[in-house]
Amino acid sequence: MAAAHRPTPELPEHLRALYDRFPFDRSVADDPISGVRQFRSDPKAAEVAGIFAATLAIGNTTSIRGAFAELVRRADGDLVTNLVDAAPRERRRRLEGFRHRWIRADQMAYLACRLHEQYATGGTLETAFAAGLRVGGFAAGLDALATVLRGPDPADAPPGYRVLFPSPLDGPESACKRMTLFVRWMVRTEPPDLGIWTTVPASELRIPLDQHTYWIAYHLGLTSRRTRSWRTVEEVTAALQLVDALDPVKYDFVLCHTGISGDCPKHRDLAVCGPCVVRPDCRLWRGRRAA
Numbered sequence: 001m002a003a004a005h006r007p008t009p010e011l012p013e014h015l016r017a018l019y020d021r022f023p024f025d026r027s028v029a030d031d032p033i034s035g036v037r038q039f040r041s042d043p044k045a046a047e048v049a050g051i052f053a054a055t056l057a058i059g060n061t062t063s064i065r066g067a068f069a070e071l072v073r074r075a076d077g078d079l080v081t082n083l084v085d086a087a088p089r090e091r092r093r094r095l096e097g098f099r100h101r102w103i104r105a106d107q108m109a110y111l112a113c114r115l116h117e118q119y120a121t122g123g124t125l126e127t128a129f130a131a132g133l134r135v136g137g138f139a140a141g142l143d144a145l146a147t148v149l150r151g152p153d154p155a156d157a158p159p160g161y162r163v164l165f166p167s168p169l170d171g172p173e174s175a176c177k178r179m180t181l182f183v184r185w186m187v188r189t190e191p192p193d194l195g196i197w198t199t200v201p202a203s204e205l206r207i208p209l210d211q212h213t214y215w216i217a218y219h220l221g222l223t224s225r226r227t228r229s230w231r232t233v234e235e236v237t238a239a240l241q242l243v244d245a246l247d248p249v250k251y252d253f254v255l256c257h258t259g260i261s262g263d264c265p266k267h268r269d270l271a272v273c274g275p276c277v278v279r280p281d282c283r284l285w286r287g288r289r290a291a
């Protein structure tokens with residue numbers, strides 16, 4: 001059996017160099033978080049915008065940004081007043097015909113209803129997540145968040161709604177990428193994240209493992225798993241905790257957008273890979289020299 005690929009001992013320095021040189025302005029403008037950041041001055045509006053945008057985070061970044069912008073347009077720029085706190089009939093009117101991939105208007109209306117009910121109890125999505133976190137760690141926090149968003153009665157939810165909010169406690173198959181992404185946006189204080197939630201430490205975060213982040217994590221030796229499961233999330237996060245225990249997902253945005261932007265061709269290309277700062281750690285260059 002071939003030995004597992006491991007990054008070099010210099011990986012932390014290489015990741016720091018990647019981060020320091022990264023063109024954040026270019027990639028933030030391309031990322032769905034750019035739409036959420038316009039609400040960051042109001043914690044409730046930011047939380048609401050974040051969960052809608054994260055729920056829509058299926059497909060490429062252009063289509064996700066477009067779907068979220070369409071949602072904001074339909075709410076006249078105020079998702080809290082005109083969707084979350086609106087009467088059911090008004091929600092339906094504003095959302096009629098909305099669609100992004102397989103996500104439909106009735107599912108968005110039901111999400112708005114779930115949010116309204118959570119805020120009506122005096123709670124927030126932060127209080128729901130933090131309560132779960134205190135009891136059983138990050139996975140339990142996500143489970144508590146999923147429970148609030150799914151609602152109390154499966155029979156009430158529109159078809160296909162509940163699967164939009166997976167929990168790691170359902171089983172290890174899902175990486176729960178959109179849920180972990182939402183929590184990262186809310187918790188980390190360093191841009192591009194919003195730092196809205198103050199009761200959840202960044203050290204507790206888990207990596208939002210999309211296809212780009214997984215590809216590079218695997219090729220840097222942060223995991224040897226061949227599927228994007230919750231176990232892979234935990235393994236990649238554990239490897240990144242060795243790099244930065246207080247902020248293990250610090251490099252998530254950079255690793256993800258290295259793939260999205262095409263900065264990494266995902267194959268050996270001397271012209272691109274030659275100056276790549278993580279090339280010494282990259283599985284594709286194991287035992288090879290760029291010269």
Ligand code: SF4
Nearest residue numbers: 264267273276279282
């Ligand atoms: S060396 Fe090339 S393939 Fe490997 S991570 Fe860097 S750019 Fe991507």
